[in-house]
Amino acid sequence: MAIHSSQKGRYWRWLQYGGGLCILLLLLTVKVGWVPFPMLERLEWQAYDLKVRTTLSEQADTSLAIIDIDERSLYEIGQWPWPRATVAELVETLFTEYDAGLLGIDVVFAEPETALWKQHWEKLARDYPQLSVLPPPIDGDEQLANTLANHPVVLGYYFQASRQLGDPTSVGQLPIPASVSESEPLLFPAPERYTANLAILQQNALGAGFFDNPRVDDDGVFRRVPMLQRWEGELYPNLPLAMLLVMLGQPTITPLIGEGADALSPGFMQLEALDVGGFEIPVDGRGAALVPWYGPRGHFDYISAVDVLEGRLEPDALAGKTLILGASAPGLMDLRSTPVGAVYPGPEINLSLLAGMLHQSIKAQPPWVLGFELVSLTALGLFMILLLPRLNAPLLLVVSGALLATAVGGNLWAWHRGFVLPIAGLLMLLVIQMLWHLAMNFLRETQQKRWVAERFGQYVPAELVEEMVDSGESFGLDGEERELTVLFSDVRGFTAFSESIPPSELTEVMNRLLTPLTGAIHQYNGTIDKYMGDAIMAFWGAPLHDDAHAEHALEGAFAMLDALGAINAEFTAEGKPALAMGVGLNTGLMSVGNMGSSFRMAYTVMGDNVNLGSRLEGLTKTYGVSVIVSDTTAEQAANWCYRRLDKVRVKGRSTPLWILEPLGRRDALSEEKREWHDAFEQALEHYQMADFVAAERAFQALDSEDPPTKMYLARIEHFKAEPPPESWDGVWTHTEK
Missing domain, CATH: 1.20.58 (Methane Monooxygenase Hydroxylase; Chain G, domain 1)
Incomplete structure (x- = not known):
């Protein structure tokens, strides 16, 4: 089967x-x-990081800067923590000497300063009573608190998401919570403890914001930070948001989620300030915003804290600027992994977020x-x-x-x-x-x-097998009816030719003859059906579909004649006689498939149109031309010029048809050839109308050596002697194959 x-x-x-x-x-x-599937989430993070790195801004906001507790500052001033008096002096210098606009402090002052110097003063007062009349010096915490009270400063602190065994209770004093309208609350983080600033410091500052991040992704990279965290029913802003609230006059925050979305859907927080209008901060369903990265580390100005204390800056270097005091020194552990750098200072993360809010450039994830x-x-x-x-x-x-x-x-x-x-x-x-x-x-x-190779390799060339595979068509071996073009060829005079050479050379001569003729057929994707001695049967349009099968068959026929011409040149050079060949082509419906018996099968074509192709090859000898095609082939290969040879009935068919000789492609014919073709057609028209006098005159004006012309002149002589009946239809009936 x-x-x-x-x-x-x-x-x-x-x-x-x-x-x-x-x-x-x-x-x-x-x-x-x-x-x-955690891998997909990690791929999303990596894609996000790549987009961040490839779209970084080249423009820095010069109104923002970092006062950096760097290694040089630690070397010149001393290890951290510095005395509160030193911090107070730094803050005082920023505002009085350099006219800073706003300062956020990205460190926490949670413990009272150790006052060994105060204990020493009390001992001196006991030893030297005259000193007791002088007021004791102000300690560092009081000095820093007094400085904070005189300048716009926002402190920092941190929450802890969970409380570990042995951790103390919350330390320090939280700032006043943010004013938040929670008509549509988001799921903000709810920590278990905090470490905040001393009460004396917090009470004298304009506000404070947390700088911890409970929303670090599982790969340890900072990509988003929560804008608010919930403690005992109140909401507290992060440090950049707390600074923005101070700049806007402490407006009310309105968290919103997307229309029609649930509580875990992305949304935004809206801030309305009377003087500058509204601000919108895109956040996710847990109130976290994507950090708007502007560049790699150092995109914002870094100013060493020791240069501020030592007065090494230009007088207007910090005028009106918004600053964040923080540490980039590796030993202070305020370094983070971010999409733009594996080691990135925490203060610059906060400054980037503040810049994004000010410029409204924080990217959003829509609901x-x-x-x-x-x-x-x-x-x-x-x-x-x-x-x-x-x-x-x-x-x-x-x-x-x-x-x-x-x-x-x-x-x-x-x-x-x-x-x-x-x-x-x-x-x-x-x-x-x-x-x-x-x-x-x-x-x-x-x-x-x-x-395909197993079934068609014996019928078609290897390159056609490749094309059949590449075409994606389905090829069955059962018989099917398909429109094809069949070719029959026969070498004239081969019997006499074979008698002129020794029998031992006949096989070699046959191979020399059939190989190039087969190559000509394969050149135009023809399928060899069979060899019959010196005759070849081939067809086009199967097994591979070919819409131009008639055109390719005609090209193959002329390629065979050219190949025969090259073979004749070799034969005549060897003293052998030249050979001629007749080719017949017909196009029509045929049955194609694997046919035969249980002993032997062959992929072949059968049908009345196949037999007609064989009859046309036989007529080439009668009409003295090399190629004859049927009218159906000529219709499908319309780019060629044909001369009508005759209207005939062939043996085995009662229906007459026109047989034609292809002269060449229309666009390649010379003007002389066109004129000759038109003259022959006119002569044939007279003949078909039984106007034999005009037909004879027209044919006599043509080439007298042309076999069809000579044939028609002989017929006209016959009809002049024995005129055809009045019902004559111009058809010539052939009684031989």
Whole structure:
């Protein structure tokens, strides 16, 4: 029982569909959280980091700067913590000497300063009573508190998400909580303890903000920070937000979530200030904002604290600037891992967030982001599932590359518009689907190539087998009816030729003759049906579909004549006689397939149109031309110029048809040839109308050595002696094959 390649093709196609659908469904279940897959989240983080690094701003905000507790400051002033008096002097210098605008302090003063010098003063007063009349010196905490009371300073502190065994209770005093309207509350973090500043310091500062981050991703990278944390029912801002609230006059914060979204959906926090209008801070469902990275470490101005204390700056270097005092020295442990650097100072993270709020450049994740991703994954996945199985490997790579470029381009466009859309899921879907379909295409094509080679390798050249595999068509061996063009060729005078050479050379001569003739047929994708001595039968349009089968068959016929001319040149040089050849072509419906018996099978064509092709080859000798085609072949190869040879009935067919001789391609004919063709057609027209006098005159004006012309002159002589009946239809009946 024959096995159809179409059945195997459908099997492989459905296998591809099923595998592609499973990949899509699995990825969708991962995205909705039904199946954990941490790798996808990590890929999303890496894609986000890459987008950050490739789109960093080159412009720095010169109104923002960091007062840096760096290694040089530690070397010149001493190890941290510095005396509070030194910190007070630093703060005083910033505002009185350099006219700073606002200062945030990214350190916490949670413990009272150890006053050994105060104890020493009391001892001196006991030893020297005259000193007791003088007031004791102000301690460092009081000195710093007095300085804070005179200048706009926002302190820092930190929360702890969980309390470990042995940890003390909360330390210090929290600032006044933020004014928050919680009509639609977000799920802000709720820590278990805090470490804040001394009460004397906090009470004299304008405010304070936390600088811890409970929203560090699992890979340890700072990408987002919570804007507020909840403690005992109240909400407290982080340090950059606390500084912004001071700058805006402590406006009310209104947390909002996206319209129609749930409490875990992204939203934003709205700040309304009377003088400067509204601020919107995009946050996620837990109140965290993406840090707007502006550049690698050092993007903002770093000013060493010791240079401030020693007066080494220009007088207007810090005028009106918003500053954050913090540490970049490695020993102080205020270094973080970020998308723009593995070692990044905490103060610059806070300053970047403050800059993003001031410039309204914090990127947002819209509330519809999950729905958008699921719809995108579904649409792209179904498109690839339906399309990719139909493509060969090179085209599959091109289409996948185009889809990849479109996905990345669209994601970057949204990024530049201020939206952070997920991309890892789409990229994973694209890559896995592409690899799956490439692998399946490879296996399918390998199997199909083996199947085609086993069944058609004996009929068609190897390069045509490759083309059949690449075409993606299904090839069955059962008989089917298809429109084809069949060719019959026969070498004239080969019997006499073979008698002129020794029998031992006949095999070699046959090979020398048939090899180039077969090559000419293969050159135009013809299929060899059989060899019959010196005759060849071939056809076009099967097993590989060929819409131009008549055109290619005609080109193959002339290529055979050219090949015979080259062979004759060799034969005559060897003293052998030259050979001639007749070729007949017919186009029509034929039965094609594997035919024969249980002992021997052959891939061949059969039918009335095949027999007609054989009859046309036989007529080439009668009409003295090399190639004869039927009118159906001429209609399908319309780029060629033909002369009508005759309207005939061939043996075995009652229906008359026109037989034609191809003269060459229309655009290649010379003007002289065109005129000769027109004259012959006019003469033939007279003949068909039984105007034999005019026909004779017209034919006599043509080339007297042209065999068809000589044939018609002989017929006219016959009809002049024996006129045809009045019902004559101009058809000449051939009674021999």
